Amino acid sequence: MALIRFLIPLLGAALLLSACETTGPVREPPPRPAPTPDRPTPQPPRPPLAGLSLSRLPGWEAEDHAAALAAVARSCRLKPLPQLAEACARVRAAGPLAGPDARALLEASFRAVPVGGEGLLTAYFSPQYEARFSRTGEFTAVVRPRPADLVQDPAFAPDPARPGWKGEARLQDGVLAPYPDRAAIEARDEAQPLAWMRPEDLFFLQIQGSGVLVLPDGRRKRAVFAATNGLPFKGIATPMRDQGLLAADNTSGDAIRNWLAAHRGPEADAVMRLNPRYVFFRMEDDNGEEATGAAGVPLAAGRAIAVDAIHHDYGALYWIDGQAPSLAGAFPRYSRLVTALDTGGAIRGQVRADLYIGSGDTAGREAGRVKHRLHMWRLIPAPAP
16 A cells, blocks of 8 residues: 655744844834745655566566466456456457566556565465264264354454454354364264264364365265354464474474374364364365355466465465475475455465465465465556656
């Protein structure tokens, strides 16, 4: 957002003039101009920030500019922001372009404005897990639908640090109370289970927010986010590292999931319950498309991010530059043009992004290793030539 500063002139102090007495005829002394108080020269308001040329962004040279332009065109078709209407019209009119032409159009259409300082880049994916329609063997964790006693009241916000947050609650005797945590929910029977999964698979399905469940007969169902219990997300990687369960540089998603599977039962349950947040689902037929984000549109693998909706608009375009990974086996850098199309319980802050990698095991392995230092730029329309 462009910032306009105004220079407020200082008020000069009033000067007191005194008269002189004489012994002869009284004369009016000739008028003398009052001294002009020192004051700064007024400056005109600063114009809105023009932004940087995209050519100055770190990693821009190595970008796949044709793919970046296609991502912009897709975003413009789905949910263009009003301020991007003119730039989007230019992109739509140009149609698909090859690398050099795509780069030229992007550089002519947009500028980049820095967002905050340094933050954190992580990644997520749409998982595919085995499931059953009845409890059997190691499939002991129930996929739960949204409970009938779960309500969402705009006035119920138990976290005062997040004004405007709509809180989930349970209505008991006409009084709203925080909904129970993970441990309490798992302790009660579910009258209408949607499916049964391995506990560690369900835990990761809840972190990702949606995924495909594959049944023994080959049918595929999509578990879609329906609600949460409203409690804050708490990652388990740090406590697992602090307790010596995982090495400091090996807290990837794969490492966590493998440990939970190897310690399935009370030991793994105790670790997973360190995260009190619980996600409920609804079931749909899988249409083979990518997952849908909070903005209500399908996510493009590698070109969509989840953001904190308090700080960012859905449909906004960003340049992200993620470097210096802290997990072993990670790609060294993620620099690309992306669209904000989703959010998540762990995505909090202005310089915070969760990159959607795609679906399946390969995407899951990559996503689980992304923990990079992040810098972000928001794309704004370039000034008219």
